[in-house]
Amino acid sequence: MESLKNHCLSMVFLVICSAALSLALPQVQRHQFVIQETPVKRLCKTQSSITVNGMLPGPTLEVRNGDTLEIEVVNKVRYNATIHWHGVRQMRTGWADGPEFVTQCPIRPGGSYTYRFTIQGQEGTLWWHAHSSWLRATVYGVIIIRPREGEAYPFPKPMRETAIVLGEWWNANPIDVVREATRTGSAPNNSDAYTINGQPGDLYKCSSQDTTIVPIDAGETNLLRVINAALNQPLFFTVANHNLTVVGADASYVKPFTTSVIMLDPGQTTDVLIKGDQPPARYYMAARAYQSAKNAPFDNTTTTAILEYKSAPCPAKKGINGPKPIMPPLPAYKDTNTVTAFSQSFRSLRKAEVPTDIDENLFFTVGLGLNNCPPNFPSSRCQGPNGTRFTASMNNVSFVLPQNFSLLQAHQQGIPGVFTTDFPGTPPLQFDYTGNVSQSLYQPITGTKLYKLKYGSRVQIVLQDTSINMPSSLQLHRSTTTFSGGCHHKQQAHLTTLTSCFLLPHDVSLPETVSSYHVHTLRPNQCNSAVVQAMEAPVDTVWSLVRRFDNPQAYKHFLKSCHVIVGDGNVGSLREVQVVSGLPAGSSTERLEILDDERHVLSFSVVGGDHRLRNYRSVTTLHASPNGKGTVAVESFVVDVPPGNTREDTCIFVDTIVRCNLQSLAQLAQNMAKTQNSFSP
Structure with missing residues (x-):
């Protein structure tokens, strides 16, 4: 046993030297969201609105790709509530997605719930909002996902970044609005105003004092993160005399293109660059409805914010007539041609493989x-x-x-x-x-x-x-679904399947119930691989070692100790393992994703700690060997390729560790089986 351990350690040290994996560590961020009633004055009227932490919009979450968020939501209002993390790929954390009675029961008044999930393979702008009734009219906020430490945007670094959140405002309780519509069977009342960062803007009564100001200086290139948080209305957005260069949408980079106006459906985000290339002045940013449905009533008002150059003349003050902001032209409400031209301008930054074989x-x-x-x-x-x-x-x-x-x-x-x-x-x-x-x-x-x-x-x-009753444009929201991928060594559609990407020993075939667990979503700049190990020990004996989420060091000799820090060893539990000295890690925080005693499947992901591999996910399955006397163990994984390294380097590095672990598992299980047989009558 000791010689095997030393042999594996030597192999790993050689791989470490050649791969030179140097990574900045992802972080675990912890926040508390308190859903509460807050007096809010808009359109000359103060009313009690539902907010998070007394803010409208709510708190902005700023993270990096690979970070984990842990957010305790406390419900102090009289309504049920949940929070949805709109657009976040919930990779095996579906229970954290948030839609009421879909992935969770609501948080009752006076109750709380903690969401925990990891941002994996996404960069750009998303948002969060309530997902119970119409609470999201005022319960929403921004999620900013920056590149990992040491990595850069695929466009020139902006001087400033500003979130532009488009919303709707009712001079009424939004819950009462939707309840009345449900009671009468009619359409809900239209909103009384649109908003930018919670403020209606200069064109509405009693609103000029608090109009949102967005700073810029001559020569700057700034990033605007535009989000449509309106409940039902697609919106045009433009800035007077300025072009917008679209560089991202829904936390994905796109091939840059320039336009004077963008259109966002409810829930969509668009990242645009804006240059300070106009005479120093004050320019309106404006948003109003795009309405494709015929004969349908809608809110036809316009919300504004102000793009203000630092060196612009001072704005008008009491008793002084100052220059008014310049107003941009806006498309007609039913300008489908503009929408079509904008939508057809989107191109992927990189080639996207599309599956040709459809199930x-x-x-x-x-x-x-x-x-x-x-x-x-x-x-x-x-x-x-x-x-x-x-x-x-x-x-x-x-x-x-x-x-x-x-x-x-x-x-x-x-x-x-x-x-x-x-x-x-x-x-x-x-x-x-x-x-x-x-x-x-x-x-x-x-x-x-x-x-x-x-x-x-x-x-x-x-x-x-369909033209049943009222034809109109449609938007599909794919919650927690991803369609990107590939395969180590060989490109395969959007999903990577173990049996089609990796050569198995000629005498090994995977049952369908096993192979389905080794289907991985592979994003750009990731690699995946698998290791197969035959063992002369019964499945139950091997499984008794593998299933111990609290004791991986029993056969993983690169681990020094393990402590379960959250949970009792069931799915969702977290463990913290200490790694032996000399390896490119000190500790690792890992979450149990799957523990299936019937099918003999265990999966975990790395969510934190002093480790050097990001977005690492592993699945181990056991099944009986063809002769029925032994076990075949398969462990597949997906992991990010670190900057400066190749997929080949990364996979060799992880393969070596996994292979040594499974060899150690085989030796330990076979010794246990021999001992058990010696005591058998």
Whole structure:
């Protein structure tokens, strides 16, 4: 045993010297969000609004790619609440995503909940918001994700960075607005104003004093992080006399292009560079609606902020007439040509592989239907067209949220009666989606219906708007789903599958139930690999060693000690391991992602500590060898390629450690099996 340990240590030291992995360490940030009522004055009126920490917008989270966020949310209001981290890829932390009754039950009044997740492979701008009813009208804030320490933007470093958060404001309690719409079956009342960073701006009454000011100086190039936090309204955004160079969207870099106006659907973010290349003055930033639906009422007002040059003449003061900001032209409300030209300008910064072999081909029609008025409802509750009630649907199904268990909890715990899995993958009836639609198709069915996807499957989704009642533009929000990837040595569509990317011994084949766990999403600048180890020991014996999340040092001789710091050894637990001296790490904080005693699967990810490998994720599976007497262990991993290193260097480095661990596991398990056999009758 000792000779094996020394041999492996020697191998690792050689690899370390050749790879020269030098990394800045990711951080664990801890925050507290208190959801509370706060008096807020807008449009000449003070009202009690729901905020986080008394701020509107709420606190900005500034992190680096690879950092972990731990946020305790305390609910001190009379409504249920959750927080959704919009656009964050929840890599095996789906329970931290936040949609009420989808991934979690709501935080009840007086309760609290701690979200913990890691930013992995994303840089740019995202945002967070409440995901319970219409609380997000005022409960929202910015997430700024900068490159890792020592890495740079793929564009010239800006002199300043400013978040521009577009929102909506009601002179009423937004919860009451949506409840009234639900009661009457009609559309919700339009907002009374749009806002920039919580302020309506000069064009609204009682608002000039607090108009948002964005500083710039002649010759500067600054970064604006623009977010549409409005509930329902796509918005145009422009700056008078200035061009905008788009460099990112939704925490992904794009090939830069220049435009005078951008359009954002609700929930979208766009990063733009703006140059101080105009005469020093004050210029309006302005946003107003893009409305593609015909005959639909909308808020047609305009919100403004002011881009102010440092050397600009002083603004008007009491009794003094100063220069007014320059107002930009804005597209017409229904200017679809401008929107189309803008949308078609987006290009990936790097080549994106698209899967050609599709496992699931889905076709979803989306529309705003009408339900007939129930016989027991008075006319006051059926104020949609011709005495009906509005209801949205996909494939003629109007989704109903569960009331007692979240969908994720019901799935994980096998709770019956919460949802069904019969959501149709195609429309139940094909028709002319954009022509005159029979009113018999206006009324959808209701249900909590889901469509099951096999883990690792390649999915194509076609979205088709319909002219049922009111055709309009659509936006798809993919929560916690990612579509980037590749494969170590060989490029494979968007997902990497162990069996198609790595050569296994000729006598080893993976059961489908095992191979599915080794499907990894691979982002640019990552590598992945796998190690296979045969052992002359029963699966149960080997599993008794592997499953001990609290005792990895039993066979991982590069680890000196281990302490579980959060949890009791079940999924979600955190351990802190100390590494033997001489290796390129001092300690590592690791989270247990999967522990499946039935299928013999364990997965963990590195989330912190003094380690040199970022975004490391590992999956270990065990299955019986072909003769039924031994065990085949497979450990696959994904990890970032450090700056200055190649994928080959990185994979050789990690491969060596994993291989030594599995060799040690085999020797220990085989010795245990021999001991057990010697005591057998």
